[in-house]
Amino acid sequence: MNAYVSSVIANVKEKHAHEPEFVQTIEEVLTSLEPVIAQHPEFEKVDLLGRMVEPDRLFKFRVVWEDDNGQHHTNTGYRCQFNGAIGPYKGGIRFHPTVTESVIKFLGFEQTFKNSLTGLPIGGGKGGSDFDPRGKSDAEIMRFCQSYMTALYRYIGPDTDVPAGDIGVGAREIGFLYGQYRRLKGTFENGVLTGKGLSYGGSLIRPEATGFGAVYYLLNVLRDADLRIADQKIAVSGFGNVAWGICKKVAELGGKVVAISGPDGYCYDPDGIVTDEKLAYMLEMRESGRDRVQDYADKFGVEFVAGKKPWADVDYDIAMPAAYQNEIGMEEAEAMAAKGLKYYIEVANMPTTNEALEYLMEKCEVVAPSKAVNAGGVATSALEMSQNSERLVWSEEEVDAQLVKIMDTIYRLSVEAAEEYGLGYNLVAGANIAGFKRVAEAMMAQGVI
Ligand code: GLU
Secondary structure, rough: HHHHHHHHHHHHHOOOOOHHHHHHHHHHHHHHHHHHHOOOOHHHHHHHHHHOOOOOEEEEEEEEEEEEOOEEEEEEEEEEEEEEOOEEEEEEEEEEEOHHHHHHHHHHHHHHHHHOOOOOEEEEEEEEEEEOOOOOOOOHHHHHHHHHHHHHHOOOOOOOOOEEEOOEEEEHHHHHHHHHHHHHOOOOOOHHHOOOOHHHOOOOHHHHHHHHHHHHHHHHHHHHHHOHHOOOOEEEEEHHHHHHHHHHHHHHHHOOOEEEOOOEEEOOOOOOOOOOOHHHHHHHHHHOOOOOOHHHHHHOOHHHHEOHHHOOOOOEEEEOOOOOOOEEOHHHHHHHHOOOOEEEOOOOOOOOHHHHHHHHHHHHHHEEEEHHOHHHHHHHHHHHHHHHHHHOOHHHHHHHHHHHHHHHHHHHHHHHHHHHOOOOOHHHHHHHHHHHHHHHHHHHHOOOO
């Protein structure tokens, strides 16, 4: 291994020993940048990698809120502005009990590469809180969002840092967050957040964009493998906004998603989640705040298996994990390989442990990394920012056409970057290298900062 790359990884491991997710992403990405670093000794001289693994800044703050019984609660809020070399910081806010500084930093680092890969002018950032939205009333969610924004508003803005949704943060939360930002600033700067409702500057297709984009990326993979999506059975994990978008687009194209999962288990629907009724019910389940996928099986009379994931059991051709980080470890990967899985398409941010990823890259014909596959969400957020600054609303067709183009470009750039460095058809390394190149060039051009 290149000495500079290994020394940066070793430093991160030592300094962040208590931050496993952050160490994991650094190790994965930096390892695949090795051939680039080996060809560019100038990067070591300016310690480019050392600079890249250190966030520009990270805000950490107290978020106090009152529940419906008048009891006060205290959570920790975060916003990490990871890298601003190519544009204002951009990335979601996650409300989930598993959120820690390590999780926010890994997401911010991934986001930097992902956003670069879109070709759009957006830097990398991420935020969130360990607040658990499950079972909370609308009023409690609103008070939490207002308190979070009160702590954060002075550090963000349409040209500074533009948060959006992520796990636990959807249109309702973005509405409350924007309301509080507008009240505190006294201006209608709606470009400060994306994922907004249509009535105050949201973009058409943004709710669908991550799932649609993942399928557009998949279409590229299938085209190069001479396969048709209409012949594919897809197993997905998760049942949130992203899984919904995948089901919807796959159904539209004549294929089918046959499994979805939640914290309670998985549902197997061999007929596919293809009807309008089933798709609409997925949204209802999410909005109920129950976080239970069994409701789907009860409603449509399909199989539900408690406490398990679909990978070892159901009949599928393509795996698309779309729930959480590290949901695929060696056990799941081995179950996939035992079924002869050929197409492993990551969707959630870093859903695979590094060990399982390496293993699947050996066993499968195609492994596609989430930072490329799920980039359609943030790319469409950037299109929302464009519409906000133009004070225009683009049609559904316009946004969708842009999204298709962006996903095709991401795929092509990934393929080309891997080939350029002699790595063959390697979508994982290709995405890391292509994302890196643009950020690296901008950082080199901007001097020692
Ligand atoms: N949270 C999404 C992501 O992981 C979307 C971010 C955004 O739209 O800014 O990319």
